[in-house]
Amino acid sequence: MTRLSGGLLAVVWLCCCVGIVGVVSLEREARVAEQEAKKDAPLPQAWGVVYARPNPDGSRKSCQNCMMFIPRDEDGRGKCSIHARTQEIKPDDTCGYHVFGTPMDKWMDHPGMDPVDPKYSGLGNVPGGTSCDVCVYYEGQGEGKGLCHAVASGDEPPAGPPPVTVEAKGCCSRWEGRPAQTEGVALNALLKKISEA
Numbered sequence: 001m002t003r004l005s006g007g008l009l010a011v012v013w014l015c016c017c018v019g020i021v022g023v024v025s026l027e028r029e030a031r032v033a034e035q036e037a038k039k040d041a042p043l044p045q046a047w048g049v050v051y052a053r054p055n056p057d058g059s060r061k062s063c064q065n066c067m068m069f070i071p072r073d074e075d076g077r078g079k080c081s082i083h084a085r086t087q088e089i090k091p092d093d094t095c096g097y098h099v100f101g102t103p104m105d106k107w108m109d110h111p112g113m114d115p116v117d118p119k120y121s122g123l124g125n126v127p128g129g130t131s132c133d134v135c136v137y138y139e140g141q142g143e144g145k146g147l148c149h150a151v152a153s154g155d156e157p158p159a160g161p162p163p164v165t166v167e168a169k170g171c172c173s174r175w176e177g178r179p180a181q182t183e184g185v186a187l188n189a190l191l192k193k194i195s196e197a
């Protein structure tokens, strides 16, 4: 009797283990399928990448033409009103929150504000500024316009296939500088060449 009970317990324990392994395995398969499905997901449309129209004065996007920039704080360093005050910001930095406008005269406190984390704002130094015509995904078509191969067509879901027509001096959160630009080699001449490409 004792031996039989022991045997039964062993069988039950084995069944439980097999069940648990099965559930874990199914869960893993579901996750893998989820990841696979994401690979085939359509590209985001312009609204999904926060596409911004060109600056009205034709300049590229950078802190020096952003309304949130403070060129000289009390410590003599540049700051941004939505990043932490301890974060130094240079005129030729830029980030994904850029809003064209006149920089601020001085720092203004915003009580209770949770500053933007530079790790996630896309803050970086981009001499010359950002715009579609200096983005790896841009294919110039002349007359200030080009094709973007990283944004889906259509203004509303469902998204259509890329490419989509964008303005040369527009920009979005998917912006990725062309390698030579980030190396900073003969930048101005290079940017001019790229714009004409």
Ligand code: SF4
Residues within 6 Å of the ligand: 062, 063, 066, 067, 068, 069, 070, 079, 080, 081, 082, 083, 089, 093, 094, 095, 096, 097, 098, 099, 123
């Ligand atoms: S860091 Fe971003 S939000 Fe701040 S001034 Fe520069 S572009 Fe504007």
Ligand code: SF4
Residues within 6 Å of the ligand: 049, 051, 131, 132, 133, 135, 136, 137, 138, 147, 148, 149, 150, 151, 166, 170, 171, 172, 173, 174, 175, 176
């Ligand atoms: S070309 Fe680059 S910056 Fe312009 S919309 Fe496409 S991904 Fe964004």
